[in-house]
Ligand SMILES: [Zn+2]
């Protein structure tokens with residue numbers, strides 16, 4: 416198993432970010448990312464995809480082009496959709512969420528509901544952009560943890576804004592409990608696989624109050640926060656089309672987990688299952704028999720919580736967890752660590768589906 420780490424939601428000066436494509440790629444290299452996917456609003460540029468070589472660190476970062484699409488004539492502009500691997504711009508279907516989703520999927524793309532639930536922040540950040548058309552279907556999954564959504568809420572007053580601007584590591588806590596509950600509800604009610612990803616939604620914007628201005632969450636810092644880690648069966652290819660396919664396949668199958676990297680290095684965190692001769696990693700299905708067992712292995716001790724159909728079944732402070740499975744359903748793992756004065760979310764895995 417080969418683990419790569421990347422960020423799939425970021426903005427440049429092409430939309431409302433403050434860095435160029437190269438600024439963002441250089442920041443990703445400094446933060447140690449293997450890949451990034453550009454998701455400027457309602458636009459997809461040609462000629463950006465490929466490896467960016469950062470001379471300062473000597474690292475190469477694979478950059479791919481995605482789009483964050485919404486109906487820009489709708490007020491407020493809710494229903495943001497992260498679209499990957501679609502071969503053309505999608506603005507012609509942006510006003511109809513289901514048509515937008517179907518167009519992406521029919522063209523071998525993947526799509527995720529971006530920051531599906533939000534809480535209001537300070538000033539202009541008081542406007543929220545949640546997903547509201549919940550009767551849609553056919554999408555790949557949801558963005559379970561969006562760092563900027565978390566920051567927006569955490570910096571909801573001027574004192575909190577100053578603290579967040581100067582001590583950003585205190586601001587990020589965990590995915591909103593109501594969004595975790597919504598994901599569990601969708602997994603149980605739709606009966607289909609829904610992949611979760613976690614992202615920066617990097618803009619490197621400024622916090623302004625009383626004449627002070629400070630860039631909050633510069634690209635390099637936020638790329639060390641909420642990322643998505645993909646599990647590949649072979650090392651990431653140096654051939655662009657092959658590498659795209661590897662990333663696409665891992666995302667489509669949910670062979671990935673979300674991590675808050677600043678809390679502790681999450682590399683090597685695993686959630687696996689076996690039943691008879693079958694083996695599963697996160698995102699896979701497994702048939703239930705009397706030998707069915709789930710395993711969690713963590714590179715550091717953490718509060719490990721196994722969730723079954725939305726309900727915790729076991730919780731332990733340890734670096735491993737074993738569970739003998741007797742019930743079918745959707746199993747996923749959360750890991751928390753107590754850092755900087757409170758418990759914070761560290762790892763959120765995709766489920767193993769026991770049939
Ligand atoms: Zn958005």
Ligand SMILES: [Zn+2]
Pocket residue numbers: 424425426483616
């Ligand atoms: Zn965004």
